[in-house]
Amino acid sequence: MSGYRTARPSLLAVSHGTDDAAGAAAIAALVAQVRVALPAVDVVEAFVDVQQPDAAELAPTIDGPLVIVPLLLSRGFHVHHDLHAIAATRPLTVVSDPLGPDVRLAEVLAQRLPDDERPVILAVAGSRDPRSLTDAEGMGALLGAHLGRDVHLAYLAARQPDLPTALAEHPDAVVSTYLLAQGYFFDLAQRQAAGREVTLPLLDGGAVPHPLIDLVVSRYEAAAAGF
Numbered sequence: 001m002s003g004y005r006t007a008r009p010s011l012l013a014v015s016h017g018t019d020d021a022a023g024a025a026a027i028a029a030l031v032a033q034v035r036v037a038l039p040a041v042d043v044v045e046a047f048v049d050v051q052q053p054d055a056a057e058l059a060p061t062i063d064g065p066l067v068i069v070p071l072l073l074s075r076g077f078h079v080h081h082d083l084h085a086i087a088a089t090r091p092l093t094v095v096s097d098p099l100g101p102d103v104r105l106a107e108v109l110a111q112r113l114p115d116d117e118r119p120v121i122l123a124v125a126g127s128r129d130p131r132s133l134t135d136a137e138g139m140g141a142l143l144g145a146h147l148g149r150d151v152h153l154a155y156l157a158a159r160q161p162d163l164p165t166a167l168a169e170h171p172d173a174v175v176s177t178y179l180l181a182q183g184y185f186f187d188l189a190q191r192q193a194a195g196r197e198v199t200l201p202l203l204d205g206g207a208v209p210h211p212l213i214d215l216v217v218s219r220y221e222a223a224a225a226g227f
Helices: 021-037 055-061 077-088 103-112 130-147 163-169 184-192 210-224
Strands: 010-015 043-047 066-070 093-095 120-124 151-155 174-178
Touching (some): 010 021, 010 055, 021 043, 021 210, 055 066, 066 210, 077 093, 093 210, 103 130, 103 210, 120 130, 120 163, 130 151, 163 184
Parallel strands (some): 010 043, 120 151, 120 174
């Protein structure tokens, strides 16, 4: 039919949530830029913890096909329990891959690091889910390949080595925080690495890096192609 256009699936961008004002503003800025990049798509922000609206409560109020994009850096409990549980409660709903690991994240992480030859400790939030371990190791490998230097993993929760142990083992390393925005884990990394160089998260409160916008859009497009 001439002029007929099928509405595109809505995008529910779901992050963990934080009570850190700077972190919350940074995530909101990312979602706002995704909205600009996808003008024909209804882009809605929600959370699995701390902030409102709650994703599980909001999803049933959205009409039509829905792509849930986890604004999370790895697979784990929130992706496979919370978000897939939401998808199971409504028709025409899919959950995209989380943001990491991805070469675009390596690009942004590298931009935060000083341009020298020092090794890097990639400080990861950590999870007991074994899939998150695979993702963290994959991200470490991508960053190492991008930088051409050694990258060592450290975990801020749930796994070993923890950050103090990694710092003791690599006293000349700079700490790269593999976190989306400021909040609990960034504060913890700063405390544990007091006196050491610690980079800001992927969203540092300045302009939203274009690779992150592109990454969210590509996760949506790949999942939406399945409808």
